Amino acid sequence: MKVELSIPNKLVRPWVECYWNVEFDNGEHVKNETILPNGKVEMIFALEGNYRVMNRKTHNMKYAWMSGIHHEPLEIQYKGKSNLIGIRFYPHGLFPFFRFPIHETVNQVENLESIWGVFQEEMYHSIHTAKDSSQIYAMLDSYLIRKISESKTKQLHVLTTIINRIRNEPTISIPDLASNLGFTQRHFNRLFKDHTGVNPKLLSQIYRFEKAFSYLFNYSNEEVADLILSLGYYDQSHFNKEFKRFSGMTPGEYKEKAVYSNNFL
Incomplete structure (x- = not known):
């Protein structure tokens, strides 16, 4: 398996965490995989591979798709060779690039063709004919820079401040955070949802859940019992109850599957 990460151009870096490339061959065996909520937003281009989403409105993925913030597990199926190029956005990262309300992307996987049309076709063709991954990443920089709406970047500083606080302190009081930044609770929630599609409390719960399932994978049951209290x-x-809400599994069921698969699912 090949896994590669790349840092984007400084002009898109406030919105995009990284670019990535994954290549592997699963043979003829059909692979079913569960992707747990993690607060990440992905735009994916399949240079090779056949993917199917099992539990969302859009099932058959074409050449490129976008997966928004999820607060439910995502079930995908694939087989054979895969060569995937991805753009990993921050939770607030889609806002400057799209005209529609960001909340429409939550818990959704959509073919990029239905969102960007001819622009998506141009992107995919360029990426598919590039000579190497470094050229692909340079192309992604160029395409994203073309799409940034400067009128929608005004709240960048406050959004990054909020999200960093929530990620680092998922037990933080949202009303206190709003007050400390000089917002009413109502304005704070509206601003956050406009940019991320979810409210700040839900994102903090997703980040807390992400820490929890990593603890389950890495620590014994006795150690986890103490650690979960530190997560609030x-x-x-x-x-x-909250673990099953986000994963569809009990902590015990998750731990058994994760250890068997030797990954976080």
């Missing part, structure tokens, strides 16, 4: 869960029952 009231007790084991609260942890179990």
